[in-house]
Amino acid sequence: MKGQIRVRFAPSPTGHLHIGSLRTALFNYLFAKSHNGKFILRIEDTDRDRLVPEAMGQIIESLEWIGIEIDEGPKQNGKFGPYVQSERVKIYQDIARKLVEKKMAYYSHSSNGQLDNLRNQAIKAKKPFVYRQIFEPETKPKGDNYPIRFKIPSGQTVWKDIIKGKFTTNNQVIDDFIILKADGFPTYNFANVIDDHLMQVTHVIRGDEFVASTAKHVLLYRALGYNLPDFAHLPVILGPDKAKLSKRHGATAVLDYKLEGYLPSALVNFLALLGWNDGTDQEIYPKVELEKKFKLSKVQKSPAVFDQTKLDWMNGEYIRMLDVKELARTIKPYLMEVGFNTSDDKYLEKVAGLDQERLKKFSDAPILMDFFFMEPEIDTKLLSAKDDSSKVKKWLIEAAKIIEKSSQNHDHLQDDLSDLARHLGIKNGQLFYPIRIAITGKTAAPGLFETILTLGIDKSVLRIKKAISLL
RNA sequence: GGCCCCAUCGUCUAGCGGUUAGGACACCAGGUUUUCAUCCUGGCAACGGGGGUUCGACUCCCCCUGGGGUCACCA
Numbered sequence: 001m002k003g004q005i006r007v008r009f010a011p012s013p014t015g016h017l018h019i020g021s022l023r024t025a026l027f028n029y030l031f032a033k034s035h036n037g038k039f040i041l042r043i044e045d046t047d048r049d050r051l052v053p054e055a056m057g058q059i060i061e062s063l064e065w066i067g068i069e070i071d072e073g074p075k076q077n078g079k080f081g082p083y084v085q086s087e088r089v090k091i092y093q094d095i096a097r098k099l100v101e102k103k104m105a106y107y108s109h110s111s112n113g114q115l116d117n118l119r120n121q122a123i124k125a126k127k128p129f130v131y132r133q134i135f136e137p138e139t140k141p142k143g144d145n146y147p148i149r150f151k152i153p154s155g156q157t158v159w160k161d162i163i164k165g166k167f168t169t170n171n172q173v174i175d176d177f178i179i180l181k182a183d184g185f186p187t188y189n190f191a192n193v194i195d196d197h198l199m200q201v202t203h204v205i206r207g208d209e210f211v212a213s214t215a216k217h218v219l220l221y222r223a224l225g226y227n228l229p230d231f232a233h234l235p236v237i238l239g240p241d242k243a244k245l246s247k248r249h250g251a252t253a254v255l256d257y258k259l260e261g262y263l264p265s266a267l268v269n270f271l272a273l274l275g276w277n278d279g280t281d282q283e284i285y286p287k288v289e290l291e292k293k294f295k296l297s298k299v300q301k302s303p304a305v306f307d308q309t310k311l312d313w314m315n316g317e318y319i320r321m322l323d324v325k326e327l328a329r330t331i332k333p334y335l336m337e338v339g340f341n342t343s344d345d346k347y348l349e350k351v352a353g354l355d356q357e358r359l360k361k362f363s364d365a366p367i368l369m370d371f372f373f374m375e376p377e378i379d380t381k382l383l384s385a386k387d388d389s390s391k392v393k394k395w396l397i398e399a400a401k402i403i404e405k406s407s408q409n410h411d412h413l414q415d416d417l418s419d420l421a422r423h424l425g426i427k428n429g430q431l432f433y434p435i436r437i438a439i440t441g442k443t444a445a446p447g448l449f450e451t452i453l454t455l456g457i458d459k460s461v462l463r464i465k466k467a468i469s470l471l
Numbered sequence: 472g473g474c475c476c477c478a479u480c481g482u483c484u485a486g487c488g489g490u491u492a493g494g495a496c497a498c499c500a501g502g503u504u505u506u507c508a509u510c511c512u513g514g515c516a517a518c519g520g521g522g523g524u525u526c527g528a529c530u531c532c533c534c535c536u537g538g539g540g541u542c543a544c545c546a
Contacts, residue, residue, distance in 0.1 A: 444507035
């Protein structure tokens with residue numbers, strides 16, 4: 001009988017949080033939530049060369065934005081801290097030395113050149129290259145500035161993955177791998193195992209790329225006398241070309257999605273369905289529901305292609321669910337960024353409401369709504385695209401009169417304009433089309449009458465008159 | 472290349488020996504509508520190939536093919 005479920009998300013701070021890593025974090029989080037467990041954030045900054053100082057902040061910002069609550073981590077601490085590996089090096093060093101004392105590990109004195117040689121020989125002989133202590137040079141230099149290798153025992157290593165099932169690895173194919181680097185920092189394989197044990201992690205849920213090294217980890221657990229956690233390896237996320245999702249596929253940084261104007265709720269929903277489903281036809285899952293229904297056993301074994309189009313659709317779904325006030329508040333910074341005056345909250349709310357069902361992501365707002373905040377650029381050709389400019393001019397003059405008159409009472413504006421169309425012997429669309437162009441500069445826009453009323457009769461009439469002058 | 476994993480519409484997927492192989496996105500057509508969008512209706516579209524096992528295979532087994540992962544003093 002296991003105690004409380006504890007999972008961890010353990011990124012290395014080498015750059016922005018990748019969308020694929022976020023999916024891993026999310027699955028960890030959902031699994032923890034569904035079992036009333038704890039979610040730990042551990043920063044694995046043992047590679048001093050690739051370290052990016054601001055990365056940790058960005059990772060935390062990304063997780064906070066998406067709504068993943070961190071129970072223990074660099075910011076919130078906890079009983080098992082510190083949660084940044086560079087602050088724990090002494091722990092790893094002590095354990096590594098103890099393994100050396102027990103002859104389960106050894107200082108490795110072979111140079112990179114010697115290693116390359118051995119590797120090349122193996123490739124030529126079409127044999128796998130596996131490092132063993134016998135390759136160590138006869139003469140051993142003094143000093144501690146050498147990496148420590150873990151000695152792989154003979155036999156087989158067996159472990160079970162919750163998603164993928166049983167794995168058996170012949171130890172003959174596993175290198176005597178380095179656990180402590182010459183700079184005194186541990187390698188991932190080493191620090192990861194020690195911390196997962198020390199932090200009492202019960203389930204190691206991570207990306208597929210770690211399947212191959214799990215046998216090494218299991219061997220370490222055994223050597224160290226630790227109990228094995230449960231493992232679950234998540235399928236990778238691919239780009240449209242079926243190669244692992246990377247920068248060349250476009251935005252991969254989580255914060256890019258925030259900037260582009262995706263809702264965290266939509267991204268969570270989308271990512272959750274990328275490699276997981278609950279066996280029903282349901283597509284829309286609020287986060288709280290995922291926190292209840294998520295099951296590792298329903299996670300897909302094969303990789304999934306990241307479908308931007310479906311994300312856009314889902315984001316639209318979530319935007320439509322938004323309260324107008326909230327929508328207005330969310331859109332505001334996007335409009336301000338391009339210099340629109342959004343100080344009138346009531347006006348902004350009306351505008352937001354009019355475009356709510358047209359919005360797929362918030363960064364689309366400025367181009368969709370520009371005419372509400374500035375004089376539109378009118379393309380004269382568009383005005384007369386469907387009918388002669390002389391006719392259009394005549395119609396617009398009549399329409400302007402009617403709209404102008406409606407400033408007292410606009411209850412009948414739509415009917416009056418329909419009547420006008422009838423009198424002129426044309427279809428509603430023929431009349432409304434040039435009016436729309438005159439007012440919005442666009443062929444596609446929100447409903448004409450709502451637009452006129454939101455913009456204001458005066459301003460609308462002015463724009464129509466300006467269009468008339470162009471004809 | 473060695474080792475390992477995977478395989479249902481273009482994409483995300485349901486299916487767990489007997490189904491008209493279901494849903495969603497995308498796409499197409501129609502309807503609602505002043506345009507776009509939303510909404511509604513319908514349509515197109517898949518079990519990679521070959522062997523077995525079985526009365527019967529998308530489902531189980533083997534081979535092939537294809538895809539992916541991994542082979543660092545990176546994680």
